[in-house]
Amino acid sequence: MPTYVYAKKSDANEDGCAECRASFEAVQRMSDAPLEKCPKCGAPIERVLQAPMLGNIDNSLKGPSDSALKQAGFTKFKRAGKGQYEKQYGTGPGRLG
Ligand SMILES: [Zn+2]
Structure with a gap:
């Protein structure tokens, strides 16, 4: 939900x-x-209104590498379905959506 x-x-x-x-x-x-x-x-x-999650805006844009984000303490979410995101790493909530 x-x-x-x-x-x-x-x-x-x-x-x-x-x-x-x-x-x-x-x-x-x-x-x-x-x-x-x-x-x-x-x-x-x-x-x-919430800002769209990482990576949703333009997939062709290459941001910082995963390891750089991880070191900086970011939480990365991977799209797991319509409106749902699963955490790949980081300290944020386990699942969004
Ligand atoms: Zn109140």
Whole structure:
């Protein structure tokens, strides 16, 4: 299931809690309606657009080598299917999507 990032609406009057002020992730089905309220404090929230993951923009562009990225502490994800990514190395979450 896709993971969406939510954050407190910037024009909301509520202060929000630590989570929605900093933004948080919610795993939802594609068919689920977007969340409108923070599940913790009830402040109005909105979905934040995420940047596409590494390698998705232009596969013909050659970036730094894997070993350089690994040494620099990056986490690399490999596309494992529609909207899903599996970690190849690094300290990030084991699976996205
Ligand atoms: Zn909150």
